[in-house]
Amino acid sequence: MRSIILLSLFFAFACKRSDVLPPSPVLPVPNQHQVEWQEKELFAFVHFTVNTFTGKEWGYGDENPDIFDPVYFNPDQWAKVLKDAGFKGAILTAKHHDGFCLWPSQFASHSVKNISWMGGKGDVVAGLKDACAKHGLEFGIYLSPWDRNRADYASSAYIEYYKNQLNELISSYGPIFEIWFDGANGGDGYYGGAREMRKIDDQVYYNWPQTFKIVRSYNPKTIIRGDARSASDSRWCGNEEGYIGETNWNMVTPDSLIALGKDKKRLEVLNSGDERGNVWMPAEVDVSIRPGWFYHESEDSLVKTPDELFDIYLNSIGRGSPLLLNVAPDKRGLIPEPDVQSLLLWKKKIGDAFANNLTIGAKVTVDSYRGKSNQFAAVNLTDGNKETYWATDDNIISSSIELEFEKPQQVQYVLIQENIKLGQRVKSFTIEVLQNGQWEQVANATTIGYKRIIRINPVETEKVKINITGAKACPVISNIEIY
Numbered sequence: 001m002r003s004i005i006l007l008s009l010f011f012a013f014a015c016k017r018s019d020v021l022p023p024s025p026v027l028p029v030p031n032q033h034q035v036e037w038q039e040k041e042l043f044a045f046v047h048f049t050v051n052t053f054t055g056k057e058w059g060y061g062d063e064n065p066d067i068f069d070p071v072y073f074n075p076d077q078w079a080k081v082l083k084d085a086g087f088k089g090a091i092l093t094a095k096h097h098d099g100f101c102l103w104p105s106q107f108a109s110h111s112v113k114n115i116s117w118m119g120g121k122g123d124v125v126a127g128l129k130d131a132c133a134k135h136g137l138e139f140g141i142y143l144s145p146w147d148r149n150r151a152d153y154a155s156s157a158y159i160e161y162y163k164n165q166l167n168e169l170i171s172s173y174g175p176i177f178e179i180w181f182d183g184a185n186g187g188d189g190y191y192g193g194a195r196e197m198r199k200i201d202d203q204v205y206y207n208w209p210q211t212f213k214i215v216r217s218y219n220p221k222t223i224i225r226g227d228a229r230s231a232s233d234s235r236w237c238g239n240e241e242g243y244i245g246e247t248n249w250n251m252v253t254p255d256s257l258i259a260l261g262k263d264k265k266r267l268e269v270l271n272s273g274d275e276r277g278n279v280w281m282p283a284e285v286d287v288s289i290r291p292g293w294f295y296h297e298s299e300d301s302l303v304k305t306p307d308e309l310f311d312i313y314l315n316s317i318g319r320g321s322p323l324l325l326n327v328a329p330d331k332r333g334l335i336p337e338p339d340v341q342s343l344l345l346w347k348k349k350i351g352d353a354f355a356n357n358l359t360i361g362a363k364v365t366v367d368s369y370r371g372k373s374n375q376f377a378a379v380n381l382t383d384g385n386k387e388t389y390w391a392t393d394d395n396i397i398s399s400s401i402e403l404e405f406e407k408p409q410q411v412q413y414v415l416i417q418e419n420i421k422l423g424q425r426v427k428s429f430t431i432e433v434l435q436n437g438q439w440e441q442v443a444n445a446t447t448i449g450y451k452r453i454i455r456i457n458p459v460e461t462e463k464v465k466i467n468i469t470g471a472k473a474c475p476v477i478s479n480i481e482i483y
């Protein structure tokens with residue numbers, strides 16, 4: 001009898017525990033495509049056009065297209081290098097501001113089809129798309145809205161042309177994982193010989209919501225990196241130097257950005273996001289491996305070193321934003337050797353730094369967990385399963401996670417991930433390590449988001465403690481790694 005009572009008590013208890021509801025999402029939350037994109041972390045930008053041959057960064061639009069002559073053009077080499085260096089996709093400048101089209105567009109004469117290179121049969125877009133497919137990379141497109149070549153730029157005829165090109169590219173070279181609508185717009189240019197200054201109101205002229213519809217009609221999964229005022233899927237990070245804010249919210253409020261106009265506060269908001277933002281729009285960190293976006297021989301000695309790239313990695317992916325690192329094929333049509341070297345050594349550096357995850361086999365304890373349900377217990381933090389997570393009760397924000405190793409270990413990096421499907425929550429946290437029996441604070445940081453990697457001065461310790469000190473709602477943490 002006694003055992004029956006005990007058994008039913010046990011079942012009642014077990015049932016109650018599994019009845020605990022997960023935390024409600026904190027809005028806004030990402031859509032599934034944004035989550036998958038953010039999880040891929042590393043993409044390559046590929047800037048290549050007539051500028052590669054003129055030494056310019058912004059072609060004026062009057063370039064003789066015949067200068068485009070990459071005799072050893074080999075997109076297979078580009079894709080192989082990128083794959084070997086850990087990239088998940090590549091975005092090509094199908095057309096930059098100079099207006100030269102790297103594919104044989106039926107709507108343009110200023111394109112690869114009318115030059116001597118490959119007898120007018122060359123197609124850079126197809127070349128890279130096929131090479132990406134071969135090497136298991138996704139393919140994306142940059143199509144400059146600004147066109148300094150076209151006589152009709154700034155009139156409605158150009159918008160027609162631009163949309164035709166967009167349709168043509170997506171239908172012929174899709175599926176596209178990401179499309180890049182650049183913010184650089186209007187200014188002086190060749191414009192079919194007019195050689196003048198043309199200014200447009202980009203918000204009105206391009207009618208972004210309508211342009212975005214074209215992209216979505218082909219593939220709702222395509223990530224639109226566009227103007228943050230126009231409900232894109234991803235925003236510019238506010239600089240081209242390779243860092244996102246130490247505080248990095250994935251949300252913004254497009255209306256507040258419109259209100260800011262050209263105020264420099266806009267760049268700060270793009271860089272840090274907005275804790276109270278009403279749209280999920282993660283930043284993407286775009287930066288070049290060289291000072292310029294295009295290849296210039298004079299910059300051969302200025303390729304970023306593996307160490308510099310590693311800092312960029314920590315300041316982008318390590319702050320929860322995908323990194324879009326630019327490589328620039330040279331005049332031969334190959335990614336230059338110094339760049340290849342640097343990329344591969346960088347990949348190795350990342351691999352070495354994050355080789356031995358000390359949380360595997362470590363004892364993990366928390367001061368509380370949601371409804372005392374196993375579904376939200378500490379073990380979920382280190383189980384290597386991104387779908388499981390630790391969470392606290394709704395009224396508990398301040399909370400601690402302690403990790404204990406079997407023996408003292410050298411610690412330099414602490415990696416933490418929120419389950420962003422339930423919204424970004426954590427506003428502040430600290431990290432402590434046990435030193436001579438005393439807890440010593442080694443980091444005091446703000447947001448976590450999809451991923452946060454904190455680098456500390458290497459220290460030997462057997463225990464690490466993470467204290468969540470501020471959050472929008474109960475913390476929901478899916479993963480902790482220590483290296």
Ligand code: FUL
Binds near residue numbers: 057182293
């Ligand atoms: C900028 C452009 O003006 C640069 O040339 C480059 O393409 C960069 C990625 O975006 O706005």
